[in-house]
Amino acid sequence: MPILTLDLPQGGYPIRIEAGALKRPEILQAGVAERRRVAIVTNDVVGPLYLAPVLAAFARHDPLVITLPDGEAQKTLSTIDTIVDRLLGAHCDRQTTLIALGGGVVGDITGFTASVYQRGVPFIQIPTTLLAQVDSSVGGKTGVNHVRGKNMIGTFYQPVSVIIDPDTLATLPPRERAAGLAEVIKYGALGDAEFFAWLEAHMASLVALDGASLAFAIERSCRAKAAVVMADEREAGVRALLNFGHTFGHAIETGAGYGNWLHGEAVGVGMLMAADLSVRLGLLAPPAAARLQALVAAAGLPTVPPPLSAASFLELMAVDKKAQGGRIRFVLLHGLGSAEVTADVPMPALSATLARFGIS
Amino acid sequence: MPILTLDLPQGGYPIRIEAGALKRPEILQAGVAERRRVAIVTNDVVGPLYLAPVLAAFARHDPLVITLPDGEAQKTLSTIDTIVDRLLGAHCDRQTTLIALGGGVVGDITGFTASVYQRGVPFIQIPTTLLAQVDSSVGGKTGVNHVRGKNMIGTFYQPVSVIIDPDTLATLPPRERAAGLAEVIKYGALGDAEFFAWLEAHMASLVALDGASLAFAIERSCRAKAAVVMADEREAGVRALLNFGHTFGHAIETGAGYGNWLHGEAVGVGMLMAADLSVRLGLLAPPAAARLQALVAAAGLPTVPPPLSAASFLELMAVDKKAQGGRIRFVLLHGLGSAEVTADVPMPALSATLARFGIS
Numbered sequence: 001m002p003i004l005t006l007d008l009p010q011g012g013y014p015i016r017i018e019a020g021a022l023k024r025p026e027i028l029q030a031g032v033a034e035r036r037r038v039a040i041v042t043n044d045v046v047g048p049l050y051l052a053p054v055l056a057a058f059a060r061h062d063p064l065v066i067t068l069p070d071g072e073a074q075k076t077l078s079t080i081d082t083i084v085d086r087l088l089g090a091h092c093d094r095q096t097t098l099i100a101l102g103g104g105v106v107g108d109i110t111g112f113t114a115s116v117y118q119r120g121v122p123f124i125q126i127p128t129t130l131l132a133q134v135d136s137s138v139g140g141k142t143g144v145n146h147v148r149g150k151n152m153i154g155t156f157y158q159p160v161s162v163i164i165d166p167d168t169l170a171t172l173p174p175r176e177r178a179a180g181l182a183e184v185i186k187y188g189a190l191g192d193a194e195f196f197a198w199l200e201a202h203m204a205s206l207v208a209l210d211g212a213s214l215a216f217a218i219e220r221s222c223r224a225k226a227a228v229v230m231a232d233e234r235e236a237g238v239r240a241l242l243n244f245g246h247t248f249g250h251a252i253e254t255g256a257g258y259g260n261w262l263h264g265e266a267v268g269v270g271m272l273m274a275a276d277l278s279v280r281l282g283l284l285a286p287p288a289a290a291r292l293q294a295l296v297a298a299a300g301l302p303t304v305p306p307p308l309s310a311a312s313f314l315e316l317m318a319v320d321k322k323a324q325g326g327r328i329r330f331v332l333l334h335g336l337g338s339a340e341v342t343a344d345v346p347m348p349a350l351s352a353t354l355a356r357f358g359i360s
Numbered sequence: 361m362p363i364l365t366l367d368l369p370q371g372g373y374p375i376r377i378e379a380g381a382l383k384r385p386e387i388l389q390a391g392v393a394e395r396r397r398v399a400i401v402t403n404d405v406v407g408p409l410y411l412a413p414v415l416a417a418f419a420r421h422d423p424l425v426i427t428l429p430d431g432e433a434q435k436t437l438s439t440i441d442t443i444v445d446r447l448l449g450a451h452c453d454r455q456t457t458l459i460a461l462g463g464g465v466v467g468d469i470t471g472f473t474a475s476v477y478q479r480g481v482p483f484i485q486i487p488t489t490l491l492a493q494v495d496s497s498v499g500g501k502t503g504v505n506h507v508r509g510k511n512m513i514g515t516f517y518q519p520v521s522v523i524i525d526p527d528t529l530a531t532l533p534p535r536e537r538a539a540g541l542a543e544v545i546k547y548g549a550l551g552d553a554e555f556f557a558w559l560e561a562h563m564a565s566l567v568a569l570d571g572a573s574l575a576f577a578i579e580r581s582c583r584a585k586a587a588v589v590m591a592d593e594r595e596a597g598v599r600a601l602l603n604f605g606h607t608f609g610h611a612i613e614t615g616a617g618y619g620n621w622l623h624g625e626a627v628g629v630g631m632l633m634a635a636d637l638s639v640r641l642g643l644l645a646p647p648a649a650a651r652l653q654a655l656v657a658a659a660g661l662p663t664v665p666p667p668l669s670a671a672s673f674l675e676l677m678a679v680d681k682k683a684q685g686g687r688i689r690f691v692l693l694h695g696l697g698s699a700e701v702t703a704d705v706p707m708p709a710l711s712a713t714l715a716r717f718g719i720s
Contacts, residue, residue, distance in 0.1 A: 077438075077441050078437075081506070085506065085508065088508040088512060089508065116472075116476070118514075119503065119514045119515055119516055120594070143479065146441070146445065148445065148449065149448055152444060152478060153441075153476050154478075154479045155479055318451065319448055
């Protein structure tokens with residue numbers, strides 16, 4: 001199985017994709033110096049399933065285990081304070097390596113803590129959900145939510161390695177698997193027409209957890225993510241394309257209340273709304289939008305947003321981090337496999353898209 | 361007056377030292393692009409004195425003003441949450457420049473907020489206390505305190521510029537002026553024997569707020585700080601020397617309760633304790649320690665710590681960020697103007713130093 005490398009000016013790191021990696025101590029231990037302390041952050045769903053082998057691999061590193069409750073509601077500054085309290089209470093010093101064992105929430109929280117604990121300690125990502133494996137564990141975005149908006153407090157802070165074991169997806173609830181597939185579809189839609197067509201042909205295999213199909217989709221997604229991050233770590237340009245579906249999606253997530261909609265579910269509907277807007281602006285052919293709609297549905301994802309007023313939806317989009325000078329920025333499609341960022345969207349077209357999805 | 365430059369691989373920034381700078385809009389505006397928003401963070405003591413000219417200089421930048429209560433007790437994650445709430449409520453986007461107008465507390469809080477707000481926005485330091493002008497505003501250390509230790513949550517995040525107006529020291533309470541002088545003395549003691557001798561000759565002028573003496577001391581201190589930061593931004597080596605007096609000092613500050621002892625006051629006593637320990641280990645001649653003691657006293661600083669038990673003092677030192685693998689690290693003097701970092705301090709010597717200062 002492949003080891004990808006994400007190279008950046010300040011140093012690169014490996015992304016190892018390996019079925020069974022969690023059962024191989026030598027893979028887990030790579031990059032942690034002898035006699036250095038480790039602190040494993042996980043949650044009460046993932047811990048009972050996968051903590052034991054990780055804990056065993058680090059038995060000689062005086063491991064501290066911090067188990068959070070499951071869920072997006074944990075992504076707050078208050079949780080950061082709690083983790084710091086545990087780390088300080090256990091005398092974890094600046095050489096301690098934090099290990100994120102879990103999905104995107106655990107990864108974002110752990111990465112953010114690593115970036116601010118004693119002004120920065122190393123951390124390793126061991127993502128156990130599909131969404132984290134194909135997206136959030138790669139690229140160094142960390143953060144927590146604020147009641148006024150998602151991921152509004154965070155850092156760009158790269159892990160020292162990412163270890164992906166696709167075997168962990170066997171225990172993933174179907175709803176979370178579907179949420180991860182939304183981000184996989186995203187890579188095809190915004191930049192890889194060939195991968196999009198492959199996904200249309202193999203969506204049934206992915207939903208059925210076929211090992212070879214999953215491994216291919218994870219690797220292709222990680223390659224796409226790594227290429228974009230290497231070109232633009234701080235999202236000054238091309239990285240913004242990865243927000244396809246996210247301007248609408250973040251409004252859905254926040255508007256529905258954290259934790260009610262999974263991030264990937266919101267992104268799935270967000271992509272359909274962005275495609276609809278692209279069609280209205282004459283950028284995308286209607287059949288292409290229909291193919292995207294069919295693929296999102298085939299992944300088992302919702303295709304309509306929760307009931308929200310247009311006024312609150314627009315307000316939620318305006319506080320999105322991608323807004324600049326009060327203007328909302330959108331990622332729009334020119335075709336399946338081609339996207340652009342623009343703030344130049346006429347309000348009538350946007351209102352029509354919202355209305356088409358029941359938001360008025 | 362001089363403009364120093366702090367050069368780093370990711371880009372440098374100017375440190376401008378100029379009496380009357382706060383009254384010159386063209387100096388304040390430098391580095392903020394037209395039409396970009398600014399948010400000024402200050403406190404309820406500094407704001408009434410110096411906000412007006414800064415606000416006027418940025419009148420065309422739709423300035424948001426965030427006024428915190430004065431004091432070290434504000435350095436918490438809860439304050440960060442409050443500032444983020446204000447920024448989001450005012451729709452401040454990722455192009456907003458934060459401006460820290462105040463002392464070290466305002467600078468540390470504002471810098472940390474800038475480093476995490478929407479994963480990073482630019483910020484400018486306008487330090488108005490001597491301590492902030494000679495130390496905390498330069499070098500990019502940001503952070504807040506945790507109940508278990510000072511500055512335990514923070515980042516390395518550089519400002520886009522530092523603007524120092526020594527005229528602001530005219531309104532500084534004598535106790536804070538003395539606290540700033542502790543850090544000035546530190547630069548002489550750890551690396552600049554000539555400056556140390558100059559300080560012995562000019563301490564009375566500094567305490568009397570002589571303009572030329574203050575300007576010289578600020579510039580020499582900023583040059584020393586900038587040189588060390590350029591050599592070692594992330595404190596992997598030589599930057600640790602700047603913690604002279606801080607291992608003992610942080611224990612004093614935390615043990616006395618945040619806000620009861622000023623940081624500089626604690627560092628002043630901390631330097632005397634470190635010098636005493638250096639003498640006990642045969643590194644420093646007793647007359648040199650006596651000269652340091654005399655200079656700290658001449659600055660109007662306390663020379664004995666608050667009443668604390670040895671057990672709690674040692675526990676507080678062990679959670680210091682400079683601790684590694686459970687071992688407390690000290691900056692010790694070989695002479696006035698020469699220092700080293702070591703974790704190799706026998707407990708009997710440390711206990712003797714604590715006892716000498718009334719801690720047993």
